Amino acid sequence: MTRPLYGIYGAGGSGRGVMPLLRQQLAGEQADLVFIDDGATTPQINGQPVLGREAFLAMESERKSVAIAIANSAIRQNIERSMLEKGIGIVDVLSAHATIMDDVVIGPGSIISPFVTITSNIRIGRSFHCNISSYVEHDCIIGDYVTFAPGVRCNGNVHIGDHSYVGSGAIIKQGIAGKPLRIGERAVIGMGAVVTKDVPAGTTVIGNPARPM
Numbered sequence: 001m002t003r004p005l006y007g008i009y010g011a012g013g014s015g016r017g018v019m020p021l022l023r024q025q026l027a028g029e030q031a032d033l034v035f036i037d038d039g040a041t042t043p044q045i046n047g048q049p050v051l052g053r054e055a056f057l058a059m060e061s062e063r064k065s066v067a068i069a070i071a072n073s074a075i076r077q078n079i080e081r082s083m084l085e086k087g088i089g090i091v092d093v094l095s096a097h098a099t100i101m102d103d104v105v106i107g108p109g110s111i112i113s114p115f116v117t118i119t120s121n122i123r124i125g126r127s128f129h130c131n132i133s134s135y136v137e138h139d140c141i142i143g144d145y146v147t148f149a150p151g152v153r154c155n156g157n158v159h160i161g162d163h164s165y166v167g168s169g170a171i172i173k174q175g176i177a178g179k180p181l182r183i184g185e186r187a188v189i190g191m192g193a194v195v196t197k198d199v200p201a202g203t204t205v206i207g208n209p210a211r212p213m
Contacts, residue, residue, distance in 0.1 A: 161185030
C-alpha cells in the first residue's frame, strides 16, 4: 500500500523553514515528504526530494496534501485553488512551540511558526502565515491570505483585511472595543512600522508613526 504524501509548495527560505515543522508534526506517521518547486536546480534540499508540480501530481500515494509556503498571497491563493480542484488536501502546519489560547478560530492552510502566540477570542481566515516570534492579541479579526513576517506585534481589537502584509518588527496599536483599528485589504505595513491609526486598503505605510509612502 502506498503511503500518504505531503508536499511543501515552495523550496525557498519560507519552505525550508516549514519543512522541519511539518516533519515534527507528522512524527510517528508513516508518510513521505517532498518539496514542490518547478524552479529548483537540485533534486534534494536538506535531505528531502524536490519535485516539479507535474511530478508531484503524478506520484501514486494513499492521499496527497500540501502546505503552501509562498510569501506572495495572490500566488498562494492561486496554488491553493489549483490544488483543491485536483483533489489535493491543504494541510495546516503548527509549531509545537506556538501558543494558541481560548476561543481562537483559524482557517485552513495556516502556517504558524515557532514562538508565535495567539491569545483569546480571535478569528483568522484561511492561509494565514504567522512567522517566528509574532503575536496576535485578543479580539482581533484577520482576513484570508494575510502574512505576518517575523516579530510582528498585533495588539488587541485590530481588524486586518484580506491579502495584507505586515513586515518584520511592525507594531500595530491596540484598537478599542466597538471601534477596532482597521487595516484594509492588500495593505502593506513596512518593516518596523508603528501603526497608530487606520490604514486604507491598498496602502503601503512605513515609519514611526506609520505614514503612507
